[in-house]
Amino acid sequence: MIICIGAGPGDIGYLPRRSADLIANADVVAGFNAVIDVVRPLIPDSAQVIQMGYRDQVAQLDEVAKLHHAGKNCVVVFMGDIHFSGFQYLERVERACGHPVETMPGLSSAQVLASRAKVCFDETTFITFHRRGDLTPFKRHLVHVLQDQRNAIVIPCPWDEARSFMPWHIAAYLLENGIPADQQVEVWENLTRGEAEWHGTLAECAEHRCSDMSIMLIRTKTPMASQIEPSHLPTPEQAQ
Template sequence: MIICIGAGPGDIGYLTQHGARLIGEADVVAGFEAVLEVVHSIIPAAAQTVTMTYRDQVAMLAQVAEAHHAGKRCVVVFMGDIHFSGFQYLERVERACGHPVDTLPGISSAQILASRAKVCFDETTFITFHRRGDLAPFKRHLLHVLQDGRNAIVIPCPWDAARSFMPRHIAAYLIEQGIDPGQPIEVWENLTRAEAEWHGTLAACAQIEFSDMSIILIRTPQPMASQIEAAEPA
């Protein structure tokens, strides 16, 4: 068995019971250090722990795949929900194994933010820049979302300075593309820990450094009207 599990946004309280049971039964538990720290209390003492970084993840996943093919029960733990920001990591797992693998979804920071900020996912588009490769299509998508009058929940890209796309970069990009500098924006940090909640404008956000543990909400200036009651006839 090998399964990829979403462990929630940094607090073991958001791990599903099914996910906790699978981790507790595993022979091998793998993931990035920050993620394994979240679930370390339920990893079996006899289990092999495979810790990886962005630089050595391919080699470490090869070790996990070898254990999987040897018949061991293997779990690869993801932060948040696998299909929100971890899809490229999932692709690496499947390449290492040579076949598709099972997944168990978790709670994402986007879901926590929607709950805290009281926004409806039906009226909101989620976009993540936490990915390798060309960000340009996703930048254009964000621009179109805002032009269409929808809310946007955005996960920034915190990697190397050459391609980072953090809140200040996102705000500056949107202003350059013609979005009103006065557009309201919120930056939330460490949603499940010591929360830091910042509210301001794109212009102000473009001047501020936020931590890697940030997620952004850009609300539409004209929220959708309630549709509980039928619209009044014209």
């Protein structure tokens, strides 16, 4: 068996029980260094741990695939939820194995942010720039999302200085493409691990610096009106 699991937003307390059981019963646990550090208390002493970074991930996943084909129970651990920012990594796992693999979803920082900031995903679009390849289509999509009067939850692209697209880069890009300077923005850092939150305008965000462990919420200027039925309780004036 080989299965890919989402390990949540950096706090083992957010790991689903089924995922914890899979790790506890694995012969092999693999993942990026930071993710392995999160789940290490659950890894049995008998398990082989394969850690990797961006530069050696292909070679290390080839080693995981060999162990899988040798009959070992292998778990590959992703940060957050696999299908939020990990889809390219999932593609690498499947390429190494030569076949589709089972996935177990996890809790994403985007979901935690939606809870903290009290925004509804029905009225919000999620976009991640934490990916390889051309970011241009996703940048254009973000502009259209805001023009369509929707909230946007955005994961920046931090790891490569040559192509980083951090919150201040994102704000500058949106200003250049006609999004109003007074659009309200929040930047949250280290969700679930001593959170720091920043609130301001898009123009102010272009000057704000934050860490790699950040996620943005850009609020719509025209929130959707409530669509629940009117309250039947009397107003204070009616009660008099």
